[in-house]
Amino acid sequence: MALLNTLSFIARHPLNRPRKLAAFLGFVKWQLGSRLVPGDTAFDWIGGARLLVRAGEEGVTGNIYTGLHEFADMAYVLHAISREDLFVDVGANVGSYSVLACAVRGARGFCFEPVPATYRRLVDNLRLNDLLERVVPLNVGLGERDTELVFTTGENCMNHVLASGESATATISVPVRTLDAVLAGARPAIMKIDVEGFELPVLRGAAQTLADATLHSVVMELNGSGTRYGFSDRELVACMQGHGFSPYEYLPFSRTLRMVAVDGATTGNVLFVRDVERVRRLLASAPKIAVGGVQL
Numbered sequence: 001m002a003l004l005n006t007l008s009f010i011a012r013h014p015l016n017r018p019r020k021l022a023a024f025l026g027f028v029k030w031q032l033g034s035r036l037v038p039g040d041t042a043f044d045w046i047g048g049a050r051l052l053v054r055a056g057e058e059g060v061t062g063n064i065y066t067g068l069h070e071f072a073d074m075a076y077v078l079h080a081i082s083r084e085d086l087f088v089d090v091g092a093n094v095g096s097y098s099v100l101a102c103a104v105r106g107a108r109g110f111c112f113e114p115v116p117a118t119y120r121r122l123v124d125n126l127r128l129n130d131l132l133e134r135v136v137p138l139n140v141g142l143g144e145r146d147t148e149l150v151f152t153t154g155e156n157c158m159n160h161v162l163a164s165g166e167s168a169t170a171t172i173s174v175p176v177r178t179l180d181a182v183l184a185g186a187r188p189a190i191m192k193i194d195v196e197g198f199e200l201p202v203l204r205g206a207a208q209t210l211a212d213a214t215l216h217s218v219v220m221e222l223n224g225s226g227t228r229y230g231f232s233d234r235e236l237v238a239c240m241q242g243h244g245f246s247p248y249e250y251l252p253f254s255r256t257l258r259m260v261a262v263d264g265a266t267t268g269n270v271l272f273v274r275d276v277e278r279v280r281r282l283l284a285s286a287p288k289i290a291v292g293g294v295q296l
Contacts, residue, residue: 006065013066014253015294027065042128046078046291049103050128051096052121059157060094067292073219073269074100075252075296077190079286080217080279081107085189088209090142090179090202093118093157095125097192097219103129104289110183114141114151114174115159141176142195144204149176160196163228178205187214194269197225203239210243216279218245218272222262237262245272252296255283 006027010016016023034041034055043053043064053060062069077100081087085108087101092111102109109131113119119139126132141149141161150162154170162171179202188209193199199220209215218240222233237247248257248271257280262270273279288295 009062010065014071015067015292016065019293023065030061030064040124045104046100047104047289049099051099052094052124052128056156057094060096063096067294069096070269072250072252073192073271075291076217076219076250076271077101077192078105078289078296079252079255079283081105081190082282082286083107086110086186088112088179088183088188088191090191091194091196092122092137093194095122095137098122098135099125099129099131101190102131102135107134107189109135110138110186110188111135112138112140112142112182114139114176115153116172117153118159138177138182139174140182141174141198142179142182142205143176143198143201145176145178146181147176148173150174158196160225161198161229166228180206180208183209187212189214190217190219191215192219194221196221197223197228197231199236200226200229200231200239203236210240213275216273216275216282219269220272221268222270223268233262240272244274246274246276247271248273248276255286256280257283 010023010027011020040052040054043051045051051060059069068074077097081101083106087107087109089098089111092098092113095111098109098111101107113122116139123137126135126137150171151174152159152162152168153172162168193202195202224233247260247262249260250257250271
């Protein structure tokens with residue numbers, strides 16, 4: 001079933017439509033190569049940026065198969081951020097979004113990854129792209145106050161804060177800060193938040209950052225997983241709307257934004273935008289970027 005899902009994802013991906021055969025051959029090449037020569041492979045990605053990849057890293061291998069694993073959201077970051085901006089990556093995993101924003105587009109960055117083993121791979125990817133002078137990686141979690149929380153460690157890109165009454169075979173206690181305290185007045189233009197259901201406490205600890213007019217976009221995952229902590233996606237949406245953001249989807253080929261309705265059945269990333277006309281000007285003026293032979 002997992003193989004069929006992966007093949008279906010490759011076939012349906014917008015960047016693969018003109019090159020399906022090449023995409024499937026790339027999949028086969030990676031599957032064979034990663035088994036014959038296990039360990040890290042430096043993958044040449046976009047605009048000279050590179051990623052370290054190993055077998056089983058689902059989010060990263062998706063970039064090998066398609067160019068942009070999360071097509072609309074990654075394309076949005078490429079089009080909406082510039083060298084003068086600050087990008088904040090909360091739940092950075094191994095750093096795909098930070099590499100896009102800061103290596104490909106030249107932005108400055110902060111990225112947060114609480115699981116130590118994943119954090120080390122994040123730092124390796126930043127080092128591979130000569131980003132450690134422009135990007136600050138932090139091995140902490142984020143929440144609504146300074147504390148320590150227990151995180152799972154054996155669930156790859158699905159690691160999360162352990163909920164009350166939940167059990168896991170591998171866990172670690174991690175220091176947690178508020179985003180406002182860490183940024184200390186630094187003013188991001190775009191944030192990506194993917195913390196497997198713990199988004200609302202992150203937002204509560206980022207009230208000052210969210211109120212700053214410099215921040216125009218937040219890419220955030222909504223999939224109902226906040227229920228394990230007693231939070232609903234509707235609360236997330238209400239919090240963002242309270243700061244003047246509205247939910248949109250991005251159409252990368254036309255570089256247009258389309259407002260969407262978000263309900264309890266929404267699964268996946270949602271783009272929250274404030275000052276839409278300003279953002280539309282940014283999108284229209286961004287340079288074209290070649291991704292897997294396609295100009296975006």
